[in-house]
Amino acid sequence: MENNKRPESMDRITTPELARTFIDEQLAAIKAQVGGKKVLLALSGGVDSSVVAALLIKAIGQNLVCVHVNHGLLRKGEPEQVIEVFRNQMNANLVYVDATDRFLDKLAGVSDPEQKRKIIGSEFIDVFAEEAAKQDGIEFLAQGTIYPDILESGPVKSHHNVGGLPEDLHFELVEPIKFLFKDEVRVVGKELGLPDNMVYRQPFPGPGLGVRCPGAITRERLAAVRESDAILREEFARSGLEGKVWQYFTVVPDFKSTGVRDGARTFDWPVIIRAVNTRDAMSATVENIPFDLMEHIVERITHEVEGVNRVLYDFTPKPTGTIEYE
Numbered sequence: 001m002e003n004n005k006r007p008e009s010m011d012r013i014t015t016p017e018l019a020r021t022f023i024d025e026q027l028a029a030i031k032a033q034v035g036g037k038k039v040l041l042a043l044s045g046g047v048d049s050s051v052v053a054a055l056l057i058k059a060i061g062q063n064l065v066c067v068h069v070n071h072g073l074l075r076k077g078e079p080e081q082v083i084e085v086f087r088n089q090m091n092a093n094l095v096y097v098d099a100t101d102r103f104l105d106k107l108a109g110v111s112d113p114e115q116k117r118k119i120i121g122s123e124f125i126d127v128f129a130e131e132a133a134k135q136d137g138i139e140f141l142a143q144g145t146i147y148p149d150i151l152e153s154g155p156v157k158s159h160h161n162v163g164g165l166p167e168d169l170h171f172e173l174v175e176p177i178k179f180l181f182k183d184e185v186r187v188v189g190k191e192l193g194l195p196d197n198m199v200y201r202q203p204f205p206g207p208g209l210g211v212r213c214p215g216a217i218t219r220e221r222l223a224a225v226r227e228s229d230a231i232l233r234e235e236f237a238r239s240g241l242e243g244k245v246w247q248y249f250t251v252v253p254d255f256k257s258t259g260v261r262d263g264a265r266t267f268d269w270p271v272i273i274r275a276v277n278t279r280d281a282m283s284a285t286v287e288n289i290p291f292d293l294m295e296h297i298v299e300r301i302t303h304e305v306e307g308v309n310r311v312l313y314d315f316t317p318k319p320t321g322t323i324e325y326e
């Protein structure tokens, strides 16, 4: 395999100074590799692709074309943040594609988890390839590959990341962070001036909120997942749990139960909260959330999220439960 081993002489990037040295080296390497040619990048807003985007913007400016595909399964505020940070603040050449209807129409009525993943993955590739075809003179494809992806010890991207890139696009690859571990990517991202909530964000699966809306996705239940997730993230940030809990999110299962509101009977969904800690995502423990914080989150979710009348907390470690629900 060509050049896929981290050089033994490479220092672990733990400080801003080391990050600056790495950034300078990579800017020179990128310029040497691509010269005045154009590079395409699928920019999800995750830390890896964001760091690659920031590096390439510094190295080649407008010759980087970023494509941000909104598959309709992103968290609240994510596409807006990608546009704000990259287009407005960094002046990136950013193509934003709102493909929500396309994805949700294809997913309508599909309840099998693997089928859902396949549809999301192949639709993503189609949308990205269509956007690539609209661009003239692209010769390179940048990717946010990191070292665990190469080592194949990364449980996340290696077995089912649907955010992966089209193999049928035959461009030369630009992979500036392929020898970095996640913690190093974050140090570099911080040094590149990316916002903290992008640099330190929790893992988010490629199929996005789609795996947190078990069974056939409907727009209404998806909205309940998105709104409850936003409340949970807001409250975790407010109470200092952000960055301390590895992954936390909500799930809205496809069943309803009775409730009562203002003296009248309701028949609505429950929201399930999951908050776990892990080192490698192969096993996970459940986070001990302060009870008064839980009460406050329940109060907010049941009052602010339409169609929800209960909140449940998932106490199951992995094993036996996986982190996600599908």
Ligand code: XMP
Binding pocket: 117, 155, 156, 157, 160, 161, 162, 163, 203, 204, 205, 206, 207, 211, 247, 281, 318, 321, 322, 323, 324, 325, 326
């Ligand atoms: P599980 O649910 O298998 O998840 O315990 C382990 C870690 O992998 C993430 N995950 C995914 N990431 N595409 C991804 O990119 C996926 O389809 C996917 N499924 C699970 C999950 O969020 C957790 O961090």
